[in-house]
Amino acid sequence: MTVKVAAIQMCSGVDPQRNADTMARLVRDAAAKGAVYVQTPEMTGALQKNRAELRAILRNAENDIIVSRAAELARDLKIHVHVGSTAIARDDDKIANRGFLFGPDGTRICSYDKIHMFDVDLDNGESWRESAAYQPGSEARVTDLGFAKLGFAICYDVRFPQLFRAEAVAGAEILTVPAAFTRQTGEAHWEILLRARAIENGAFLVAAAQGGVHEDGRETYGHSMIIDPWGRVLASAGGDGEAVVMAELDIAAVKAARAKIPNLKNARDFTLAQSQAMAPAGGEAA
Template identity: 50%
Template sequence: MSYAHTPAAFRAGLVQMCSGRDVARNLRDASALIREAASGGAQYVQTPEVTNLMELDRERLFAAAEPESTNAGLQQFADLARELRIWLHLGSLVVRASETKLANRAFLISPAGAVTARYDKIHMFDVDLPNGEVYRESANYEAGAHAVVADLPWGRLGLSICYDLRFPYLYRALAKGGASFLAVPAAFTRLTGEAHWTTLLRARAIEAQCFVLAAAQGGLHEHGRETFGHSLAISPWGHILAEGGVHPSVIFADIDPAEIASVRARVPSLRHDRTFDVVAASEKAAEISS
């Protein structure tokens, strides 16, 4: 998408939730917060990762998940985007991809109620945390294979989800693909969030010279997991524009796309990228001596 002039500023609304096991209740809670965001003037509204379902038990998870083609939540949100005339970015929904695998899938919905982009989380959170928490996303979810950018009226949006945040080359690729805004909807654990959430988000904004918009899950969930919250909007210079707390809420940020060109002119690091090989020092010394 080519822009002849810098698009006008817009207001982003980031929805923070504490999703649980009851899909219908999650959808009601999300819808109420989305309406609150729209009432506050948000033209782009983002919800967190796993908006519709937060569950660790495999049997319950698969029993509650629906395929995209018959997903009542997706249709409900599409109708809501059309009613409110907003760009609605579902940070992700849990959708059934096959008999044995789910997808952690983001959807971008236009004010006409049409899905204009989908993104499946690429990096699976398979970890053993020091506090005893164990996560094996790959046991239930099929990893995505493609980075995705999508056009908004104000510029191009690069899509990602939660654990993707720890892989900076993804965001560099999104910036190289024309992204002006990076979306990082998440359900960071409290332990990792306290240590790394803000630092990593600011780093991605600074490295990619993009606005970062990150709606988060926050609080103690029904299955016992605790997420960090602190939804964030960050400028391309790394300034925090808005930050949430730990409870369900909406935060707002006024985004001026003109700031992107200004930052990239001051520090033209995206233009200075070079490709290179990694060579062991011993090999390089042997090559010179020969």
């Protein structure tokens, strides 16, 4: 079965209404070109480094403009709309970095909270502490789109292959990595990580990204991509600004790739032993 999918690249600012309008325009463009599944990037609703100002615009899922607009788009266009993520207010004063999937009737099929927090210290003084404000998720997700099974992840999750392996073992044929990768880490690792996750799981991978210089001053890498189960890049955007990246996926290619390299079936349980240095002949270890 062949289906057309799209990854939406954005350069989200600090105003959720403006970002929602941009999302709607790009999703409609993708649908007009035949996409039946459209993914938006991480933090579609707003990229705002100032935590106080971010909290001022936060809403719960029932009242969030990105969530409601995505549901409307899915229903109006009769497609699957996957909000890669947006910031959602939780009842415990924490924030969820949450993705949402809506079906062609506008129904929310499921949501996914980013599991791994981006707590890092990079070169040139660039430092991030997501865990200071965000509550990590604890549950991986796989859902059936009808034409394929979809596995969820968000941005920094891509560095944890065990998440993608668990989803692939559970039947995921399309893996997802909506992201707001920093320019520094993106230049070094973005494409190779995405291709590795696709190859090692014999799955398609769709990664919608933020790209450009944002209103809050951060720079994101862009280069939204769609990759096939053999690790080939089917489509890719540039580094800055808006884009609609599209590709036709032959879902049968997943079965074919996994038949050629059946590593999901060939995996074995093992134990890890740590050995101490052996004493040299005729003496004791120092």
